[in-house]
Amino acid sequence: MSTPTYAPIRTTSVDLVGLEARxxxxxxxxxxxxSKRAALHLAIRCIDLTTLEGADTPGKVxxxxxxxxxxxxxxxAIPPVAAVCVYPEMVIHAAASVAGTGVAxxxxxxxxxxxxxxxxxxxxDIRSAVxxxxxxxxxxxxxxxxxSGDLAKVHDEVAASKEACGDAHLxxxxxxGELGGYEPxxxxxxxxxxxxxxxxxxxxxxxxKAATPAMALxxxxxxxxxxxxxxxxxxxxxxxGIRTAKQAWHYLVLMGExxxxxxxxxxxxxxxxxxxxxxxxxxxxxxxxxxYGGPDYVTVD
Amino acid sequence: MADHLPVDKTFKLFxxxxxxxxxxxxxxxVRSADGRLLANAAKASRxxxxxxxxxxxxxxxxxxxxxxxxxxxxxxxxxEMLDARSDEFATLLRDGGRxxxxxxxxxEQAVDRWVWYAGWADKVHQVFGSVNxxxxxxxNFTFPEPxxxxxxxxxxxxxxxxxxxxxxxxxxxxxxxxxLAGEAAALVAMSLAEVLATSDVPGxxxxxxTGDVSALLPWALGHLDVNAVDLAGAPDDxxxxxxxxxxxxxKRLVHGDPTAASPSVIxxxxxxxxxxxxxxH
Numbered sequence: 001m002s003t004p005t006y007a008p009i010r011t012t013s014v015d016l017v018g019l020e021a022r023x024x025x026x027x028x029x030x031x032x033x034x035s036k037r038a039a040l041h042l043a044i045r046c047i048d049l050t051t052l053e054g055a056d057t058p059g060k061v062x063x064x065x066x067x068x069x070x071x072x073x074x075x076x077a078i079p080p081v082a083a084v085c086v087y088p089e090m091v092i093h094a095a096a097s098v099a100g101t102g103v104a105x106x107x108x109x110x111x112x113x114x115x116x117x118x119x120x121x122x123x124x125d126i127r128s129a130v131x132x133x134x135x136x137x138x139x140x141x142x143x144x145x146x147x148s149g150d151l152a153k154v155h156d157e158v159a160a161s162k163e164a165c166g167d168a169h170l171x172x173x174x175x176x177g178e179l180g181g182y183e184p185x186x187x188x189x190x191x192x193x194x195x196x197x198x199x200x201x202x203x204x205x206x207x208x209k210a211a212t213p214a215m216a217l218x219x220x221x222x223x224x225x226x227x228x229x230x231x232x233x234x235x236x237x238x239x240x241g242i243r244t245a246k247q248a249w250h251y252l253v254l255m256g257e258x259x260x261x262x263x264x265x266x267x268x269x270x271x272x273x274x275x276x277x278x279x280x281x282x283x284x285x286x287x288x289x290x291x292y293g294g295p296d297y298v299t300v301d
Numbered sequence: 302m303a304d305h306l307p308v309d310k311t312f313k314l315f316x317x318x319x320x321x322x323x324x325x326x327x328x329x330x331v332r333s334a335d336g337r338l339l340a341n342a343a344k345a346s347r348x349x350x351x352x353x354x355x356x357x358x359x360x361x362x363x364x365x366x367x368x369x370x371x372x373x374x375x376x377x378x379x380x381e382m383l384d385a386r387s388d389e390f391a392t393l394l395r396d397g398g399r400x401x402x403x404x405x406x407x408x409e410q411a412v413d414r415w416v417w418y419a420g421w422a423d424k425v426h427q428v429f430g431s432v433n434x435x436x437x438x439x440x441n442f443t444f445p446e447p448x449x450x451x452x453x454x455x456x457x458x459x460x461x462x463x464x465x466x467x468x469x470x471x472x473x474x475x476x477x478x479x480x481l482a483g484e485a486a487a488l489v490a491m492s493l494a495e496v497l498a499t500s501d502v503p504g505x506x507x508x509x510x511t512g513d514v515s516a517l518l519p520w521a522l523g524h525l526d527v528n529a530v531d532l533a534g535a536p537d538d539x540x541x542x543x544x545x546x547x548x549x550x551x552k553r554l555v556h557g558d559p560t561a562a563s564p565s566v567i568x569x570x571x572x573x574x575x576x577x578x579x580x581x582h
Binding site for chain 2: 057290291292293294295297
């Protein structure tokens with residue numbers, strides 16, 4: 001049996017102090033009035049509106065889809081979000097709800113959130129979600145293999161998942177909080193992109209250590225390096241713990257400053273979130289009315 | 302040995318159980334009646350108000366969910382802590398121009414006011430609730446519920462008694478409060494925050510902002526997540542538009558004697574809920 005050979009993965013060392021300082025500096029930027037409105041609209045267009053709970057029902061997914069298509073029932077000027085993100089079992093319901101509207105259906109698949117089941121089971125999960133109508137698939141990186149040093153296995157699993165996706169876009173969740181630092185995250189980013197990921201994504205949202213701006217910057221630098229060496233633009237998705245409009249536009253600033261404004265589209269940037277959308281709607285309401293709103297004035301999800 | 306350097310206290314704000322500086326970075330000077338510089342106090346901005354309302358909202362359900370008996374215990378604890386620091390408050394009141402006797406009297410009255418309202422915690426339902434006669438096979442009950450988040454402009458004078466007389470009746474039933482204290486009452490209000498922070502009052506139940514009350518009140522009146530605004534200690538130059546804004550979410554506007562002690566003050570921060578219940582067999 002012949003051993004496959006792999007092109008070497010270039011990993012640059014990460015300056016921890018510089019990275020965190022740069023991320024903090026980009027997060028301190030103040031955005032006002034018309035720029036703020038534009039940033040908030042862009043953030044909405046980049047949201048993957050997510051529900052990933054054991055208690056999800058077809059009815060709950062349908063109401064999530066209605067909110068995705070028209071986030072503010074009273075204001076048609078608010079754009080729809082990029083996608084709804086659900087469990088594979090719910091894909092068929094979500095696809096029926098958003099058919100023909102431009103809102104995509106994303107599904108976590110492949111033994112989310114651990115990724116620890118037989119590869120064949122995981123790729124079948126992906127194929128079945130795509131067959132049900134998923135446009136995008138979010139898989140998790142095999143952290144167990146990655147942390148054991150079996151990078152070839154990690155690579156091959158991502159490549160197999162990409163193949164199972166067919167035309168659907170593949171997002172690879174690194175779960176940065178479990179990788180143990182910036183350099184492993186950088187290495188995992190390069191590995192996932194080399195194996196064919198269309199997007200790399202920070203977190204599952206299922207562990208307390210969620211996305212941080214510094215982790216996002218670390219991954220964005222990897223994307224920049226990958227684009228520079230291969231010419232392929234890979235997208236970035238921040239997820240987990242993003243609840244406020246301010247956090248959302250900090251990610252926009254960080255992407256724009258690191259990768260250029262061409263990355264500031266739903267094709268290359270996503271925010272995975274559930275409660276974020278309501279906070280953005282409250283902020284837009286404040287811009288329109290000059291008054292502070294409150295949770296009584298947005299939908300209960 | 303007199304070589305100890307005095308450590309002056311930095312007066313900040315009280316939001317969500319913590320003592321942050323104003324988001325704006327602004328401060329104002331507080332001077333004693335005879336012109337000495339007492340402190341630089343934090344001048345709260347509208348964004349501090351927004352954060353305080355958010356803290357009050359997230360604390361409200363938990364505070365209202367405590368038993369009435371427990372809320373009464375917490376208010377009594379405030380009285381204990383206030384009494385233990387009576388010298389400090391008397392000094393602050395003397396700095397404001399009071400005689401020693403008048404300052405001590407006000408501190409005693411304030412302690413008594415907290416104790417008095419603590420006692421009301423488990424009596425409000427009996428006094429304001431009722432079983433109503435109806436023409437049908439139903440029980441019909443009316444019972445009081447807290448209004449929710451209350452923003453309170455407290456009087457400049459008397460600062461400590463005024464604060465006790467407005468704050469205690471608002472929170473005793475399960476409301477949470479954002480207190481706006483003017484420049485003259487700032488040091489007393491922030492010292493009371495230290496009392497509250499050590500009295501088992503959960504973070505966010507009382508939030509205290511100091512500074513320009515006239516500038517902050519219109520934001521409070523327009524805020525859609527504020528359920529009532531207490532104007533008992535408010536300046537009387539509020540613009541009509543600000544008061545009209547308060548109607549947007551049917552806010553309760555409360556007026557009254559800033560030092561009154563009465564169950565009717567408690568009732569000003571209550572909503573009456575009536576339920577019908579079938580009579581079973």
